[in-house]
Amino acid sequence: MPQRIEMSEPATRLEHESQGQCKAAYRKWLLGLVLLHLLAVVAEPLFFYSRSDVQAGPEFLALRRGLGPYVDWMYLDHGYFFFAPNPGPSHLVGIRDQSVVFPDRKEQWPRLLYHRYFMLSEFYNNSFAPRALDPQDMTDRLFVARWEEDRRFYQTLQRSISKSIQSQMNTRGGNREDTRGDDRIEKWPELVRLERPLPGPLEVLSGAKRLGDSRDLIVLPEGPESPPVPAGPTPAGPTPAVPNSAGPIQGIPVQGVSLP
Amino acid sequence: MRGFGIGRCLVDSTKEFWGALEAFFFRPSGAEVLAWIRIATGAMIAYIHLVWLLRLESFFGPRALLDYESLSMLHRNVWKWTYLDGRESLWLACVHEVLALGAGLAMALGFWTRWTVPAAWFLTLMTAHRLAPFLFGLDQIVLMLAMYLSVSRCGDAWSLDKRFGVIQGPVLHWQNTFATRLIQLHLCVIYFFGGLGKARGWMWWDGTAMWYAAASYEYQSLDWTWIGRYETLGSILTHGTLFWEIAYAALVWPRLTRPWILVIAFFVHAGIALFMGMITFGLMMLVANLAFVRLPDPRCDTSS
Numbered sequence: 001m002p003q004r005i006e007m008s009e010p011a012t013r014l015e016h017e018s019q020g021q022c023k024a025a026y027r028k029w030l031l032g033l034v035l036l037h038l039l040a041v042v043a044e045p046l047f048f049y050s051r052s053d054v055q056a057g058p059e060f061l062a063l064r065r066g067l068g069p070y071v072d073w074m075y076l077d078h079g080y081f082f083f084a085p086n087p088g089p090s091h092l093v094g095i096r097d098q099s100v101v102f103p104d105r106k107e108q109w110p111r112l113l114y115h116r117y118f119m120l121s122e123f124y125n126n127s128f129a130p131r132a133l134d135p136q137d138m139t140d141r142l143f144v145a146r147w148e149e150d151r152r153f154y155q156t157l158q159r160s161i162s163k164s165i166q167s168q169m170n171t172r173g174g175n176r177e178d179t180r181g182d183d184r185i186e187k188w189p190e191l192v193r194l195e196r197p198l199p200g201p202l203e204v205l206s207g208a209k210r211l212g213d214s215r216d217l218i219v220l221p222e223g224p225e226s227p228p229v230p231a232g233p234t235p236a237g238p239t240p241a242v243p244n245s246a247g248p249i250q251g252i253p254v255q256g257v258s259l260p
Numbered sequence: 261m262r263g264f265g266i267g268r269c270l271v272d273s274t275k276e277f278w279g280a281l282e283a284f285f286f287r288p289s290g291a292e293v294l295a296w297i298r299i300a301t302g303a304m305i306a307y308i309h310l311v312w313l314l315r316l317e318s319f320f321g322p323r324a325l326l327d328y329e330s331l332s333m334l335h336r337n338v339w340k341w342t343y344l345d346g347r348e349s350l351w352l353a354c355v356h357e358v359l360a361l362g363a364g365l366a367m368a369l370g371f372w373t374r375w376t377v378p379a380a381w382f383l384t385l386m387t388a389h390r391l392a393p394f395l396f397g398l399d400q401i402v403l404m405l406a407m408y409l410s411v412s413r414c415g416d417a418w419s420l421d422k423r424f425g426v427i428q429g430p431v432l433h434w435q436n437t438f439a440t441r442l443i444q445l446h447l448c449v450i451y452f453f454g455g456l457g458k459a460r461g462w463m464w465w466d467g468t469a470m471w472y473a474a475a476s477y478e479y480q481s482l483d484w485t486w487i488g489r490y491e492t493l494g495s496i497l498t499h500g501t502l503f504w505e506i507a508y509a510a511l512v513w514p515r516l517t518r519p520w521i522l523v524i525a526f527f528v529h530a531g532i533a534l535f536m537g538m539i540t541f542g543l544m545m546l547v548a549n550l551a552f553v554r555l556p557d558p559r560c561d562t563s564s
Contacts, residue, residue, distance in 0.1 A: 019288065019430055019432075020288040020429070020430035020431075020432045020433035020434055020435075021286070021288060021434055022286045022434040022435075022438075027282055027285075027286055030285070030286075030438070031281065031282075031285065034285065034442070037442075038445060038449075041445075041446055041449050042449055042453075045449070045453040045456075049453070049456060049457075068338075068339060069339040072338045072339035072340055073339045073340065073341060073389075074385075074407070075385060075388055075389075075399075075400070075403050077338070078400055079453065079457065080449075080450050080453040080454045080457065081454070081457040082397060082454050082457070082458075083458070083469070083473060084454065084457030084458045084460065084461055084464075085457060085458065085460040085461030085462075085464075086461035086462065086463040086464070086469065086472070087463060087469055087472040087473045087476060089476075090476055090477065090478035090479070092478070103478060110311065111481070111537055111539065111540075112307070112308070112311045112398075112540055113311050113314060113315065114537075115396065115398075115537070115538065115540075116311070116391075116394040117394075118478055119393065119394050119395065119396050120325060120326075120393050120394050123393035123394075124393075152333070153330075153333045153334070156329050156330050156333055157326075157330045157333075157334075160324075160325065160326055160327040160329065160330040161325050161326075163323070163327070164318060164323050164324060164325045164327070165325075167323040168317070168318065168323070196477060196478065198472045198475050198476060199475055201471050201475075201485075201488030201489075201491075204475060204485050204488060205485070205488050205489060211475060211477040211480065211483075211485065212477040
């Protein structure tokens with residue numbers, strides 16, 4: 001009867017490695033880590049989907065908070081909302097009384113570069129917080145605090161984009177003096193948010209509307225009570241001034257919505 | 261006796277489950293499919309950083325569209341540390357992007373793969389935290405693939421490392437199975453929640469979502485508004501996409517249904533790439549689906 005030869009520990013390890021096997025002692029640990037990682041992968045979508053006006057699912061909230069640092073830093077914080085819940089209108093950024101700045105297919109090429117600018121314009125629109133609140137909303141202190149924070153961020157983002165655009169315009173115009181991007185540039189271009197509504201099939205197929213027609217662009221108001229204003233004959237044309245009005249906080253950004 | 265029987269049954273069942281789970285994650289497999297994913301992901305990482313370099317001043321440095329103050333406020337409640345925090349110089353950003361581009365190319369070529377794959381992932385992650393508002397699905401998929409490839413032995417095939425004998429070792433390795441399973445599971449999560457998100461919208465139920473996707477001028481790369489003439493076709497495609505996406509996580513595993521699910525994935529993502537101006541995103545989703553393709557290699561068996 002052949003005698004079984006017991007292998008020493010290093011020899012066993014070498015044999016495992018040479019066969020590409022995972023050592024049995026490591027497997028339980030690795031599976032534990034896999035479980036934690038997979039929980040981190042689903043933490044954001046579960047939290048995002050469980051949110052309502054009333055609350056977020058407490059267990060999903062706890063999961064998201066508990067794994068927060070890992071989820072955030074590993075870039076796992078996605079709800080995977082691709083064209084969801086519905087395909088919506090596109091949003092662009094322009095300069096008041098001038099033209100659309102981005103996204104612009106002619107200006108931003110290749111297509112990936114164009115898409116980067118497109119995502120920024122959507123982000124800018126999602127970050128919108130109105131200039132003022134409706135008096136009835138002012139009674140809710142939490143609501144007001146959140147609006148103030150969102151408004152501060154929106155204004156900071158607006159200033160940052162304006163400053164960068166001005167700096168690039170100066171560079172293109174050959175004016176090197178004001179191109180350092182610092183606060184010495186006093187007058188920055190006024191940004192406007194533009195929206196291109198999605199047309200119905202009858203409008204397009206009958207020829208009544210042409211996709212990409214700049215006359216369809218709507219200038220979105222900074223105060224939510226004012227109705228959207230058509231941009232006029234061309235986006236370069238003058239646009240009516242939007243009054244600083246109070247209204248419901250419809251423009252508070254929805255965090256976590258990801259675009260394709 | 262009856263109670264003992266049930267207990268025994270549960271113990272056996274647990275043992276069987278554990279054995280299957282171990283085989284699922286740790287049975288050694290070859291690196292060929294992961295190598296193809298590595299080549300495509302590395303090339304895409306290089307391209308992504310090349311595009312950032314095209315407008316370096318708009319994305320990085322003191323004149324960037326997203327300055328330090330905005331970035332700080334954006335990341336105020338989240339853990340998104342990056343050394344590219346908005347105060348970086350253009351010089352540093354340029355070096356970072358060139359390094360990332362180089363790491364992506366090295367990853368694609370399979371050069372020093374054990375180091376360049378994690379490096380490409382890390383450098384791209386740092387850029388992602390700096391430029392969060394500019395990102396979309398492409399970045400999610402590329403970072404996901406690079407992350408899992410980092411723990412694999414994807415340089416063991418179709419690589420310069422293999423060609424010049426830098427990598428030596430077993431042809432089959434558990435790390436390949438491990439990484440493949442993680443890609444597969446993550447992909448199922450993406451499709452499942454993507455489908456659930458669509459199920460919350462009325463356009464995906466009344467069949468008009470396909471039309472409104474076609475009518476979105478900013479996305480359009482080829483005009484496919486002709487689909488508006490064929491209402492039923494548009495509706496079938498809308499519902500097909502919705503149900504396919506939700507069912508993906510269940511139907512991609514059985515051998516009987518897997519080919520059909522992958523064929524639909526091909527058409528869906530090829531359509532997105534061709535018609536909706538997202539050739540990079542569509543391409544990378546197709547590449548990610550390769551994780552479910554099993555080569556007819558008698559050496560490896562990861563089907564259990």
